[in-house]
Amino acid sequence: MQVPTGGIAHEPKGTNRWNSDADSKVWMEEASLKKLWMPWIPGLFLFLRGFCMDGKEKYMALALSLAERGRGWTSPNPMVGAVIVKDGRIIGEGWHEKYGEKHAERNALDSATESVEGATMYVTLEPCSHYGKQPPCTDAIIEARLKKVVVGSGDPNPLVNGRGFEILKNHGIEVEYGVLEGECKALNKHFFHYITNKKPYVSLKYAMTVDGKSATEEGVSKWITGEEARRDAHFLRHSHMAIMVGINTVRLDDPVLTCHDPALRDPVRIVVDSNLDIPLSSKLVESAREVPLLIATVSNDEEKRGKLESSGCKVLSIPSSGGKVDVVRLTGEIGKMGIDSILVEGGGTLSWSFVENGLVDHVYAYIAPTLLGGRNALTPLMGKGFPSPDDGLFLENTSIKALGRDYLLEGDVKCSQG
Numbered sequence: 541m542q543v544p545t546g547g548i549a550h551e552p553k554g555t556n557r558w559n560s561d562a563d564s565k566v567w568m569e570e571a572s573l574k575k576l577w578m579p580w581i582p583g584l585f586l587f588l589r590g591f592c593m594d595g596k597e598k599y600m601a602l603a604l605s606l607a608e609r610g611r612g613w614t615s616p617n618p619m620v621g622a623v624i625v626k627d628g629r630i631i632g633e634g635w636h637e638k639y640g641e642k643h644a645e646r647n648a649l650d651s652a653t654e655s656v657e658g659a660t661m662y663v664t665l666e667p668c669s670h671y672g673k674q675p676p677c678t679d680a681i682i683e684a685r686l687k688k689v690v691v692g693s694g695d696p697n698p699l700v701n702g703r704g705f706e707i708l709k710n711h712g713i714e715v716e717y718g719v720l721e722g723e724c725k726a727l728n729k730h731f732f733h734y735i736t737n738k739k740p741y742v743s744l745k746y747a748m749t750v751d752g753k754s755a756t757e758e759g760v761s762k763w764i765t766g767e768e769a770r771r772d773a774h775f776l777r778h779s780h781m782a783i784m785v786g787i788n789t790v791r792l793d794d795p796v797l798t799c800h801d802p803a804l805r806d807p808v809r810i811v812v813d814s815n816l817d818i819p820l821s822s823k824l825v826e827s828a829r830e831v832p833l834l835i836a837t838v839s840n841d842e843e844k845r846g847k848l849e850s851s852g853c854k855v856l857s858i859p860s861s862g863g864k865v866d867v868v869r870l871t872g873e874i875g876k877m878g879i880d881s882i883l884v885e886g887g888g889t890l891s892w893s894f895v896e897n898g899l900v901d902h903v904y905a906y907i908a909p910t911l912l913g914g915r916n917a918l919t920p921l922m923g924k925g926f927p928s929p930d931d932g933l934f935l936e937n938t939s940i941k942a943l944g945r946d947y948l949l950e951g952d953v954k955c956s957q958g
């Protein structure tokens with residue numbers, strides 16, 4: 541099943557298209573044809589899938605799409621959706637809207653249009669049974685006298701982890717587990733990874749041409765991909781708690797690393813800068829008071845550190861590995877700060893360090909139908925690379941989608957390589 545990934549409300553500023561002069565008539569015709577049929581594919585898929593779903597799956601699919609509305613806002617908590625059904629009618633809906641705020645179950649109960657006594661709740665995650673920022677959802681369900689709770693996936697949080705089910709059953713509430721379990725688990729892959737491993741989920745993102753270049757030989761990278769792909773990538777920033785780049789990217793591009801959309805949540809920005817070379821005049825440092833900026837370094841330059849800190853940056857001292865920031869230790873430190881996910885946006889040297897150290901969980905490759913050439917043009921991964929094709933990083937659960945004239949190919953990194 542395909543779960544909607546949420547909409548993006550605004551057009552980004554600066555809509556330059558890469559090499560737009562080279563657009564040929566043939567390409568235009570192909571693109572128009574593609575536009576005619578491409579949007580039908582997901583719709584047709586969902587329509588056919590709808591025929592194959594039983595009632596339970598349909599309600600859980602609705603709960604999943606409600607949960608999706610919380611993407612980017614609930615982290616490091618999970619996204620959760622809930623639907624209440626009585627006599628075949630939906631009488632309540634809700635989702636966990638924002639970190640620290642009410643849980644999905646209570647929002648669904650509050651929205652009910654009639655008495656919920658004897659009704660069934662479809663919820664994407666096991667109801668919590670502990671006091672955190674919110675009281676236990678199991679209490680609310682018991683008080684509401686629901687008859688049955690249908691759950692998509694368990695909650696691996698050690699404070700819950702099966703206790704939610706037990707408490708409901710002990711109060712005579714029927715519990716059914718595992719409806720659309722795969723989809724419910726996939727929805728919260730950042731949360732599941734973080735709560736289980738205590739380390740952030742790492743996504744590697746890059747844009748490249750068909751011939752594998754992420755800039756021209758002169759280092760020009762604005763823009764490899766078109767407007768739609770860039771907007772999609774801004775939504776990726778919103779979906780991760782932190783974004784990370786290396787100092788070379790700061791020097792080359794002077795990026796700001798925000799979502800470029802006031803309706804989206806900007807991630808914490810992290811620069812890996814072993815020698816504290818980041819210019820005080822960079823857009824990142826200049827905006828450090830508006831959007832958090834962490835600088836990870838091995839440098840002991842107290843004067844530069846002081847200047848950065850008085851500009852609003854946080855400087856993180858990380859142990860060195862061969863004179864550079866040890867990315868394994870850095871990732872661990874970021875996890876300790878309560879950050880559940882990192883989007884690594886390059887450049888190639890930093891990305892290679894993450895790949896080399898087995899830290900990458902997922903890859904988002906935006907591919908432009910352009911060829912650039914250039915023996916020394918930058919590629920998404922630099923470093924020394926793997927010695928043989930058999931040693932490479934393999935992706936599984938791959939998918940590809942068209943974004944305007946570009947494509948997004950993504951996949952999970954296979955745990956056991958080879």
Ligand code: AOF
Nearest residue numbers: 620636643644667668672673674677697
């Ligand atoms: C649910 N429904 O909608 C969510 C749950 O600090 P708190 O009180 O917000 O609790 C956070 C934990 O509760 C989180 O780590 C996860 O185990 C669970 N999240 N549970 O029943 C919800 N968001």
Ligand code: ZN
Nearest residue numbers: 643668676677
């Ligand atoms: Zn809860």
